[in-house]
Amino acid sequence: MKIVRTCTACSLAVLAAAIVAAACARARASWGLDAIDRMATPPDPPLACGVELGADPAAAMRAACAYGPGAPASETLGLDPSALATVPVRHVIVLMKENRSFDHLLGWLHDRGQPGVEQVPATWANPDGTGAAVAPFHETSTCVPWDPGHQSADLAAGIDGGRMDGFVLRAAFTTGTDGHVAMAAHDAPDLPFYYWLAATFAVSDRHFAPMASGTFPNRNFLLFGSNAGVVDTGNVYPPPNTPSLLQLLMNAGYTWGVYTDGTPLSGALGWRQGDPGVHPMQAFLDALDHGTLPNVAFVDGIDNVEDDHPPADLQRGETWVRTVYEHALASPQWLRLAIIWTYDEAGGFADHVPPPPGCPAGASEFTDRGPRVPLVVVSPWARRGYASHVEHDHTAITRLAEALFGLPALTGRDANSDALLDLFDFSCGRDLTVPPAPAAGTGACGP
């Protein structure tokens, strides 16, 4: 019997080693989207103008979160479906960058060519660990070396129940510094092209991260209309059977593409180069040059280098955006484009506007939005020099795609979003040319 037990114990040990080894080799999910690589983008309908967006009769219903999944955009936006079908924009480019709040990136925009955006209150400050008030200050370096904490617990502390006064203390806790970096802000001379885009095209000063947390859940809202079960950034991904904007586009015969030389979608789905629908950055620039864009393109810079995620040099990220802009402007599809330049979340940098709650999103229990992030619509059809104050989050981008391509809402969050339509002007006879853009900034990253 002793021999039997010894052998059994040995067998258990071997089995344990095998199981642990198998568990460590964590297999990846399969998203079932392979068909995207075989789909052709449908030809654009003839260019039209004069689409009257007019009044917004459904605004009160949306504010009351009255619409649910499946709701057509024509109903929730109070628009004739045939009018939506003639909107000239047929290709949406989502340039979602990383981790900058509105006040941090564009804090002086009110005084630098766009007086329509809300000015940072002179009295707004955050206390530091000594009790001293820290006001927003001009950060002359565009490569801040610290990355303030920005997951759900950090954001809850920073937002502090809407007082917006906990960012410095939280940054001190998560960076091991005095935390003043949370109040750093960049001015137009640091980021001349970014400021020019925001002042020239249509900017929103009420665009919030959809969830008070990090990259993964916020990017999930863009794709799924909810956090898809993910609370913080880590190595947890949404269930691959979660209904998504990607599926809805393909159902209707429209195409999408993910373009980056870094981590696709900043890692939110665990995708890699070579996965279905994922392409290198050069393929995106080629598509712009040749007029072969998919209907929706999700474009990301290289992580921590081009995507503006600290400690990236913002001026390098600005140069990257300018490259995209120049190719877009020269593209044969320029008149059918809308570039949405925004940030996934505020990255622990302070903002003075308390985030309003969002509508419930499916089974998600999270309605707390994160701080404001910049959002600029760059398009010949953008309302020039316009500052929007309509409250929304990334699901407004989702809703824009749903409106343009006749797709149903995924959840209550995108169903009750405004689709960014006030940032556009589709009237006829407008001057669609754009003034020359300044160069991106240089030399602010120290020696």
Next chain:
Amino acid sequence: MGPRVPLLAGVRALLAGAVVLALALGPGEVAPRAAAADLEPPALPEFSSTFGGLTSDVALRSGQTGYGALAELGARWLGTESFRVRAWLIRWDLGAAARGGVPGSVLPVTASLGGRAHVDAEAGRRLEPARPWSALVIAGAATDAEWLAPTSSRSATLSDLNGTERVSVTGRVRAGLGASWLGPGKALTAIAFLQEAHRPTGLSPAGLMFTEGGVGLRLELARAFSLRTDATWGTALSRQAGLGLSDRTTHVEVRGGASVWLGRRFWIGLDGSAARDTDRVSYPVSHTFYSTTSTPELAVTFSAGYSLDRR
């Protein structure tokens, strides 16, 4: 017909394996039993193997929520017994434990504490109780409830996929047919079963009801050794009316384990499981569908028990 063949072949293989095991374990009793049974009822003893005491385990797992490690300390009462002259064979496993650890490897990693309770009971009717080998009909039910809460003020740092901060309940009812062999201090059962199982899925934290089939094999040497395996396959259908889609989830799970007693009071065990969901998401209006596969859920559990029985 296609799917039935491997299932039947599997059942046959299991039964054949059971015979081989039975022969290896007690050839002296198996050979003469038929002749002896015809002459006079054999004085076959009832089978009994029970444990009541303290248990602890450490479970390592990987899956949708990354890597996790949880430990338990609690009490457990389990056993297998025959009664009514071996006409009935019952099996039970009841336990309650404090549980803690890291349920998933989301960042920042946060430890959680909570508890778990489980009840698993199965009754089997041996159709030929006087014989060592008998056909067996079983019915059983099981439920497992777990609750975990983060230990730090970082109260929402875990994915709501893993049931943190809510009671996560699974359960099943099962009926099956198979074979039972009882020898002195030894019991072997091999069954094929159908069950209705309720378990959470990634998209449905509240759970879906799966209709499943499977096979199971269990060998017990009273208070010396036990070996158990289960393999199940089944599907559940869910619908999202708003989007007009249906989602058929197919769940495949294999689990197995062994325990060995080290002396009169201690035992150690090792259990492992592997499960995976595949889904077919269908949009009837556009006649499109997506076949997706979730990250497999793998787990290995090391356990130990200390018997408080007076044996």
